[in-house]
Amino acid sequence: MEDNVKALFEQNYYGLVELSRRLVGSNETGEDIVQDVFVKLLASDIALPGGEQPAKSYLYTMVKNASLSHLRKIKVIHNYRQSNPLIEISDEDILEDIIYAEVINQLYASIRNLPEASRNIFNMAYFEEKSNSEVAESYGISINTVKTQKRRAMASLKKMLFPVLRSIKILLF
Incomplete structure (x- = not known):
C-alpha cells in the first residue's frame, strides 16, 4: 500500500497542491494540506479505490475537503464574505479549480x-x-x-x- 500511495503522491502532488492553493489562497498552506492528507492516508487503514482514476478522484475529494475545513477553522470565509458579501464558493468554481489543478499536474508530469x-x-x-x-x-x-x-x-x-x-x-x- 505504501508504494501505491507514494506513486499517487508523485503523480498527483502538483495538481493537488494547486487545487488546495486556489481554495485557501496560499501555496505553503496548500502544500501542508496535501502532505497532511497523504500522512493521514498512510497512517490509516483506508483502502484506496482500485484504478488510477478512482484513486485520483478520491485524493482530489480529500484535498478539497481538507482545504475547505482549513478555511472554516481560520474563519477566512467569514472575512471574505464581509469584504465580498455576494460572492460564495460554488460547485462550478470548485470544478474549475479542479480542472485547472489537473492541467498544472499534467504540465509538471510532462516536464518530468x-x-x-x-x-x-x-x-x-x-x-x-x-x-x-x-x-x-x-x-x-x-x-x-x-x-x-x-x-x-x-x-x-x-x-x-x-x-x-x-x-x-x-x-x-
Whole structure:
C-alpha cells in the first residue's frame, strides 16, 4: 500500500497542491494540506479505490475537503464574505479549480518526462528565471544550445499536452 500511495503522491502532488492553493489562497498552506492528507492516508487503514482514476478522484475529494475545513477553522470565509458579501464558493468554481489543478499536474508530469538536459535547462530558464547567458554559463554550453534546448522542450511539452488541452477545449466548448 505504501508504494501505491507514494506513486499517487508523485503523480498527483502538483495538481493537488494547486487545487488546495486556489481554495485557501496560499501555496505553503496548500502544500501542508496535501502532505497532511497523504500522512493521514498512510497512517490509516483506508483502502484506496482500485484504478488510477478512482484513486485520483478520491485524493482530489480529500484535498478539497481538507482545504475547505482549513478555511472554516481560520474563519477566512467569514472575512471574505464581509469584504465580498455576494460572492460564495460554488460547485462550478470548485470544478474549475479542479480542472485547472489537473492541467498544472499534467504540465509538471510532462516536464518530468523531458530529457534530462532539456528539463534542467527548462527549469532554470522558466522556474528559476535565469537568462540564457546565465544558463549557458552554468552548464558550460553556448547560448545557442540553451535556446535550442528551450525550443525543443517547449515543442515536446506542446506535443505532450495537446491531448489534455484538446480535451479541455471539447469539455468547455
